[in-house]
Amino acid sequence: MIEVRQLTKRFGSQTILDRVDLRIESGESAVIIGRSGGGKSVLIKHLVGLLQPDSGDVIVDGESIVGKNERQLLRVREKFGMVFQGAALFDSMTVAENVAFPLQRKKNNFTAGEIEKRVAAALDMVDLPGTQNMKPAELSGGMRKRVGLARAIIYEPQIVLYDEPTTGLDPIMSDCIDQLIIRVRDHLKVTSVVVTHDMRSARRVGNKVFMLHAKKIYAHGTPEEIFSSQDAIVRQFIDGVADPKEASHF
Numbered sequence: 001m002i003e004v005r006q007l008t009k010r011f012g013s014q015t016i017l018d019r020v021d022l023r024i025e026s027g028e029s030a031v032i033i034g035r036s037g038g039g040k041s042v043l044i045k046h047l048v049g050l051l052q053p054d055s056g057d058v059i060v061d062g063e064s065i066v067g068k069n070e071r072q073l074l075r076v077r078e079k080f081g082m083v084f085q086g087a088a089l090f091d092s093m094t095v096a097e098n099v100a101f102p103l104q105r106k107k108n109n110f111t112a113g114e115i116e117k118r119v120a121a122a123l124d125m126v127d128l129p130g131t132q133n134m135k136p137a138e139l140s141g142g143m144r145k146r147v148g149l150a151r152a153i154i155y156e157p158q159i160v161l162y163d164e165p166t167t168g169l170d171p172i173m174s175d176c177i178d179q180l181i182i183r184v185r186d187h188l189k190v191t192s193v194v195v196t197h198d199m200r201s202a203r204r205v206g207n208k209v210f211m212l213h214a215k216k217i218y219a220h221g222t223p224e225e226i227f228s229s230q231d232a233i234v235r236q237f238i239d240g241v242a243d244p245k246e247a248s249h250f
């Protein structure tokens, strides 16, 4: 479903990703882990053409998306739902308007009644029925993330990208979000790509784990393989042991 081949990305003189390879099959849920600032968000932005690589290729559903123009990319992006790092809701709009937002561009294809029905179904999916008329400011952080998720699935995408869906939430709300990711995957039969710092979450929602380290996919495998790895760098990361060399990074 998604293949990244030898992707290199630089910003100015800084190389962020160096010949990264990645392959995610249809229906899989892939988790991308790695240090803060390591390029996880940059990597997933390439999957929807929000960033273009300096070299290498990104293939979505059999089609290369590198070098496509905005109009062509819009068609590619219709395959995706995205849950951005930090919810990114429009504060002036109601929950229903936020969730319906991706449908606006295709307004002519949906009647008001259909939009209303879809919004209600998406809010049910994330356990927020009846919140249509609330404003984002009235919601907790966890609820905002769930509204973001409802918005991501309103289009019935084939692939859903989640950037740090549980960051900043308590363990109970994190569990709840993980359950929703699993529910969305199983009910809507989507391919999921989840970027996370949260090792509990990675273990729970992923059936494939990719670890980004030193600009490359340093390790990949099933959660069992990664979490039982004896590699020093992998262990250091998943056990949360701080690397003194990295301390200056913060």
Ligand SMILES: Nc1ncnc2c1ncn2[C@@H]1O[C@H](COP(=O)(O)OP(=O)(O)OP(=O)(O)O)[C@@H](O)[C@H]1O
Pocket (backbone or CB within 6 Å): 011, 016, 034, 035, 036, 037, 038, 039, 040, 041, 042, 043, 085
């Ligand atoms: N548009 C941009 N222009 C210049 N540099 C950028 C841009 N986007 C990201 N970077 C740089 O790329 C590096 C990787 O950033 P990225 O956001 O992908 O990290 P991350 O792994 O997602 O981190 P976190 O876990 O904190 O979200 C950082 O050094 C960042 O400053």
Ligand SMILES: [Mg+2]
Pocket (backbone or CB within 6 Å): 040, 041, 042, 085, 163
């Ligand atoms: Mg990020």
